[in-house]
Amino acid sequence: MNKASQQPTLELRRISKSFGKNLIFKNVNLAIQPQAILSIVGPSGVGKTTLLRTILGLEDVDQGEFFLRGAAFNPLDHSQNQVGAVFQDFRLFPHLNVLQNITLAAVQVQKKSTTEAQEAAEKLLTSLQLLEQKDKYPFQLSGGQKQRVAIARALILKPQVLCYDEPTSALDAASKWQVADLLEQFQASGMTQLVVTHDAEFAKRISNQIFTLGGQ
Template identity: 55%
Template structure:
């Protein structure tokens, strides 16, 4: 279980998160919703260790945990970014295997075998040798998820997973996230879409702008 206790974060003198506390249960899907500027992405980036908080505590499995200090090799939290951040000069397979070989020091064969399983799971096997520019938005997103899963995180975070996609693909994304729940991974989703959030979530957190 991941716990946040009294998390506070400010930018340039403006408080974005103020003494926020929450619990995310193991194997749960937490959706964070709220208007633009309410701090959804800031909260997600803080959980992922991409932004350091000003004060407060993170506790993972009853032990203090600082996501900003966690090394890549600890493989605790993965992130699927809104713009996917795929390497354009690498194939799908190369995108998925790069970090496991460089960071986790997996052999090329081990990383490739694991990647093949992930690509099959995400219905991407036939795209392994393609480059990102040859993929649809939905396919790029699934590659980004495969790349994050290849690092074997305990928690997978998504920043607006439906924002760059055609509305008709929203249900497919929901099915994908719900399918990953069966693998035992905990997922945290930032979304501007309350209906999408209700469909996928075990827990729902609504953040609101802090009154000045």
């Protein structure tokens, strides 16, 4: 195995974050190996989602460094969309249908043609068993369907890492294990994934690595 293949896909070194005088976490170090699923767990209020938001460039950090495949990167620079996200509230645009939600960033940010983006979106929708929903609007979808649309919207940008914030929080037990199956399918296809979750049972099922935040 060569050195490049041994590089973690995503690495955080000495990440610290405060809000005013309130220290959220200090000197966090973690590394996600290629094609692994890493779950960030810990008590409520310990800063799991805040840590995820720093990885996504939605919060700045007080100190620390981020690396993708061994190269330093700035999460605040969103121009390359190297880290994708599926948020707890899905964040779909209510005035756009499923196909439009998925293709919007591919066309506007990555400058793909509408035709190219729609073809890629339809392939993703087919794989996620959502093709029949492509002309529907978010209010017409179930929670599980909204989540899969949000996943397709992230996947179309071909991120190096796909992150999820509490992916099972709004789902029943059956849907939760369907999500677990989906993450395992993505892993088998080569995707590196990071999951923030309070669900220890879910984390144990899906994870190659578990990182417990708290007590720094």
